[in-house]
Amino acid sequence: MEADVVENPKEEDTVNTEISQGEKQKVIQPAFLEDPELEKLKQVLVDWINRTLKTEHIVVQSLEGDLFDGLVLHHLLTRLADVQLTVEEIAVTTTAQIRKLEKILPVLDKRLGLQNSSQIKWNVKLIHNKDLLATIHLLVAMVRCFEPRLDLPAGVKVKVVIVEVTKDGMKSEEQTEVLTEESKTGSDSLSNTEGEDPIEKLLKLEAHKVNTVKKAIVHFVNQHMSTLGLQVTDMDRQFADGVILLLLIGQLEGFFVPLCDFYLTPVNQSEMLHNVTLALDILNDIGMLLSSVDPQDIVSRDITATFKILYSLFKKHKGREERGQTQEEEISNRK
Template identity: 75%
Template structure:
């Protein structure tokens, strides 16, 4: 990704002060736009959006230019929270875009749990105005809510100029805005502190592990029964990838052509092909399973198998 993709707010940009007389605005200091941690955060968020929306064939290049009309945010809300709003796909006029953003923000506020409006650092007007600072705050909040396992660069801080224009003149103040917390804070845990839930589970007493395994098994059989399949041994029946592929197709709502995988695999290589295809499909639909190796599932590693099934359960429970 070329560095200049993200450099839209230039030092020579002029600000129309009359356009926001009577209100306060925050403007990012031009020097902060060159901060490596901010650039890394923007790249991480763009990459996250593109991976999440890959099945929708939506590609974002600029956070400033590609999110203001509501299309990307609408699809993110649909993929991450399974929320489908009655809005037009392409809002071409400013009025339609604002109306669409209002509906999206209303749904996001329900899920992000923001009670105090004074603490919200974004709104419809700012997002539609292509305000980079507000867009970054919103996306970071969405990651924290919907995909907390995603590693955002820690301790990203930028300098902003808070400008207030009135009839009596212009007041300005330089402040530091925090986009992501320090790695030691609870909002940005270290990889050790933010251990995978399945890794944590397997440290518990055996009866608790078995209870969770039974719940996952019940979930699996609920969705494979329509295919005439029954899973009795979670440790072994997913090793060849067949049931896993059929389960993914059933849950995600797509058909996997039989010529794409081995329906009756007999060798390790055929099993590995099946499982690799299954994990690739999950990654393409937005699942974060970087710590799962296909060979582990073929080798009947219960930890790897549970991680995949838990990810599916976490997305599709209650459906």
């Protein structure tokens, strides 16, 4: 794991991975460690962690290798659940790392609604021993709880060997372990439609319906940009350089984006990409998670990506404005 602020110290103590008598341990069969679907799931989880902790200047490269000491889990718990724990920021020794995990995991399990031990597929020993299976189970549960809209690869399964030490020796058995559930298809297509991205659903409608929504969003944008002397007439094109997008976010959220932080008159793709990336980072910081939007798509004038951002802003602030008007009317009527 890389970090701009602090470096994760090297493990000084030897980790004990021996299995005690009566204990069972699941191990992914080596052939499945290179399974494309498993690799895809791992990468999605790594990207999610890095995006979530970007402002913390923490970069994860390996799930099992970078989560064992509790640093990343601590920051995720703080960021996603707003839980403040008094623990060591950097635990160097094995004892300190285990002590840290012993404080973090029970709180995390409670936040995940998994107080029944039969539902929990991880523990302090497994996480600290860099058990990939347990680490993935934990992260998938966190995504399902804290960011359910994140699109995880569906139907990811691996073959595992369950090893158990008994008084008569060691025995093992094989079974299939489900990491993510199958997606619903066929007769459940209605459920899929309901879970589909609203913008992608919208763009499948007739052209006149799409244009109606476009006009509503453009009108909303211009209402807030008029004070800056700016007007949007071409939604497909005018947001590509990130300038109007940054100014719009500032207007809606009530803060000023320093001009020194972005290019007011970008002259190339690199400067445009800088602006759009900054805009998405700001939206992420204020809790508007747009994980499916890539900055390059905006620069490339991808209407779906642009639509997703503007629709999210429109939905959030239009609803707030309508609630404010309703409250004003209620106060007026009382008078």
